[in-house]
Amino acid sequence: MQGFALYPFDPPGDIAALRADLRSWLAANQPQDDVVFRANCWASFDPDFSRALGAAGYVGMTLPARYGGGDRHPLERYVVIEELLAAGAPVGAHWIADRQTGPLILRYGSEEQRQRYLPGIARGELYACIGLSEPGAGSDLAAVRTTARETAEGWRINGQKIWTTGAHFSHIMLTLVRTEEGSERNAGLSQLLIDLDTPGITIRPIIDMAGHHDFNEVFFDDVLVPLGALVGERGQGWKQVTAELGLERSGPERYLSSHALLVALIDAAGPHPDPALATLIGELTAEMWTLRQLSMSTAAKLAAGEDPMVEASVVKxxxxxxxQDMPRRVQAIVTSGWDDENDLAKLLRALLIASPSFSLRGGTREVIRGIIARGLGLR
Amino acid sequence: MSAARNMLCDTARAVFAEAAMVGIAPVGEAGFGLLLVPEAEGGFGGDWGDVNAVLQIAGVVVPDLPVAELIAGETLQPAATVSLMAGAMGQALALSIDHVNTRQQFGRPLGKFQAVQQSLAVMACEVRAVEAAAAALAARLDAVGLDAAAADFEIAAAKLRANRAVGVVTAIAHQVHGAIGFTEEYDLHRVTVPLMRWRGAHGNDAFWAARLGRQVAALGGRGLWETMTARGA
Structure with missing residues (x-):
């Protein structure tokens, strides 16, 4: 792994104006949600907001205009995303479709798939989930066993996915399946784009320890989808999936999920905080500023067509x-009861409970460190 | 990196190698004291990006010589120290990787053990963070014409972040090296001891954290984001 050079974050166009326009749009259109809804807001589901955001041109920004997209540069989208997250806007409904599935369909999908799905994604109306994990394939994703067999009528799918975020409100699932009989590990896998209203699919909720319904179990029982559901190349699913994970790991959501707590802490501290509080705010700010530089640099590298797999893992x-550190350190210093109902206390409670998931979703801490170690030449 | 900066770095490596034997004189003679002086005034007309690159090399090769003082004035010493720290941390990481790939125990290189891999991944994250902080600080200083007061936020954030990385970086570097890294003969202490010294120089953690914290508190919660985005990208 080479020493880190900051990749210049240099989006085209008037970025100050882009920020200003979006901020005034948000001032007029962001729902006055409970403060907890503003934390971890890329999991906050609000389809009305997603539709409005799409109509305003802030969803599917990088997709070509002929598919309903905005023809914008990826770094313009980055600026919009960080503004939405910093504001705590409820972007959960369209999040995965906008971040991952849309770009992947554009890159690997057939013309038919692009015309069929991309316009709805860009309108903020068509939502997607990602079918990767299975009961026997978590961190060890290559152990995927769900099969799709090619028949005269189409692909016949049998198996089960688990921990599928948003399957219960999504229209489509980008699914990693084993298409080659007798294949093992990362060979013989393919990606299928499956309409979730297809007969034979059962979606069951898994309620998390915060009481939320984000993820699901999804069962495929002799599900028949057209041969045209294949995305990209048959047997190249592993390569396509790992490329996709790079998009997932380095975005501003990796350091802005808990931004609402930092905002509440600063506001609660007031303009003249005591020394201990000032120190904590200073340390959190320094870390956040540094993470923003790393994330922007990685985004710029991605936008330039490079594959910053290791940098993306460092950001994550x-x-x-x-x-994970922030709510613990805030709790250690502020006087606040667990059940208090002020903003700071509510955010603290919500993020302390939610934060164990941060180093699980999108690749566990151990897997991510393994990727970094490989980049260092140790594996 | 530009061709000009690459050449500058090559020169710095050669000059610092000589300086490591005989002291600071060759660094002055080679004109590094004029790096930031405009060309019109007989200097090299370099920017802070150049200084950052050169000081990272100084942090590896001549961490005991006052190269930063030679190049930059007093108000920029905290920023210069961040660059030295980034260089020294990069070297600590490089030495560590090299050692675990070479040293064998239990019949295989140490680097093949998952526990060692995970430790070095943690260390690499800290090093990358400090390198990014140094580079972003350089971009800010160049955008404001090396006015330290106009880069006060970035200087505070970068020096604080670099300080906070020192413990993890030096601890893991020494841990994976074992006893050899604790000897006078082996090179590791040439970067880890300066890192310990630099953490307390030109503002320790408490100094910069309190200063940055008060600055941010005055901005307010939303003001932090507005200020950060207005200052860069």
Whole structure:
């Protein structure tokens, strides 16, 4: 792994104006949600907001205009995303479709798939989930066993996915399946784009320890989808999935999920905080500023067509650590009861409970560190 | 990196190698004291990006010589120290990787053990963070014409972040090296001891954290984001 050079974050166009326009749009259109809804807001589901955001041109920004997209540069989208997250806007409904599935369909999908799905994604109306994990394939994703067999009528799918975020409100699932009989590990896998209203699919909720319904079990019982559901190349699913994970790991959501707590802490501290509080705010700010530089640099590298797999993993690892550390350190210093109902107390409670998931979703801490170690030449 | 900066770095490596034997004189003679002086005034007309690159090399090769003082004035010493720290941390990481790939125990290189891999991944994250902080600080200083007061937020954030990385970086570097890293003969202490010294120089953690914290508190919660985005990208 080479020494880190900051990749210049240099989006085209008037970025100050883009920020200003979005901020005034948010001032007029962001729902006055409970403060907890503003934390971890890329899991906050609000389809009305997603539709409005799409109509305003802030969803599917990088997709070509002929598919309903905005023809914008990826770094313009980055600026919009960080503004939405910093504001705590409820972007959960369209989040995965906008971040991952849309770009992946554009890159690997057939013309038919692009025309069929991309316009709805760009409108903020068509939602997607990602079918990767299975009961026997968590961190060890290559152990995937769900099968799709090619028949005269189409692909016949049998198996089960688990921990599928948003399957219960999504229209489509990008699913990693084993298409080659007798294949093992990361060979013989393919990606299928499955309409979730297809007969034979059962979606069951898994309620998390915060009481939320984000993830699901999804069962495929002799599900028949057209041969045209294949995305990209048959047997190349592993390569396509790992490329996709790079998009997932380095975004500003890795350090802005808990931003609402930092805002509440600063506001509660007031303009003249005591020394201990000032120190904590200073340390959290320094970490956040640094993470922003790393994340922007990684985004710029991605936008330039490079594959910053290791840098993306560094952003995720440091971002997760920052976001897990923050509520613990805030709790250690502020006087606040667990059941208090002020903003700071509510955010603290919600994020302390939510934060164990931060270093699990999108690749566990151990897997991410393994990727970094490989980048260092140790594996 | 530009061709000009690459050449500058090559020169710095050669000059610092000589300086490591004979002291600071060759660094002055080679004109590094004029790096930031405009060309019109007989200097090299370099920017802080150049200084950052050169000081990172100084942090590896001549961490005991006052190269930063030679190049930059007093108000920029905290920023210069961040660059030295980034360089020294990069070297600590490089030495550590090299050692675990070479040293064998239990019949295989130490680097093949998962516990060692995970430790070095943690260390690499800290090093990358400090390198990014140094680079972003350089971009800010160049955008404001090396006015330290106009880069006060970035200087505070970068020096604080670098300080906070020192414990993890030096601890893991020494841990994976075992006893050899604790000897006078082996090179590791040439970067880890300066890192310990630099953490307390030109503002320790408490100094910069309190200063940055008060600055941010005055901005307010939303003001932090507005200020951060207005100052860069």
């Amino acid at each position: 690892e440091l971002g997760n650590a920052f976001e």
